[in-house]
Amino acid sequence: MEYHHTQYGYTGILTTGLLVALMWGSVQSAFEESRWIGVLIASFLVFIVALTFWFSKLKVTVAHGGVMATFGLGKPHRVIQLSDVAHVRQVRNSWVQGWGVRKITDGWMYNVWGLDAVELELDSGDVFRIGTDERDELSTAITLSLPG
Secondary structure (H helix, E strand, O other): EEEEEEEHHHHHHHHHHHHHHHHHHHHHHHHHOOOOHHHHHHHHHHHHHHHHHHOOOOEEEEOOOOEEEEEEEOOOOOOOOOOEEEEEEEOOOOHHHHEEEEEEOOEEEEEOOOOEEEEEEEEEEEEEEEOOOOOOHHHHHHHHHHOO
């Protein structure tokens, strides 16, 4: 069974847009007082916008014997071979775990928004969590694609 889904983190995009709008006046004022401070603030805003767009999209694919999770521009990405998966569970992340690429207790988590996730426990004992707004569909696709 093939599965393809892209989830967008619209809240992050809106929050960044609001931050840029609020700080834009500071950039203009800073340029009037000191060009270097203005450049520093503008550079920070460009960095935040780039980071937001890079990590505001998570594409998950189950196909060709693997599960692939990819952020925005293709990096970072992670491919898990289905032959290495021991267990698949639907889980709920704590809000403390946040979004993006995160180190969690037993492994790693990729999450663009929300608290729902599918956890893959690997034969090695490591865990890989994929945040998703389609927890049932993703879990089913992985389970039905497992070998044997």
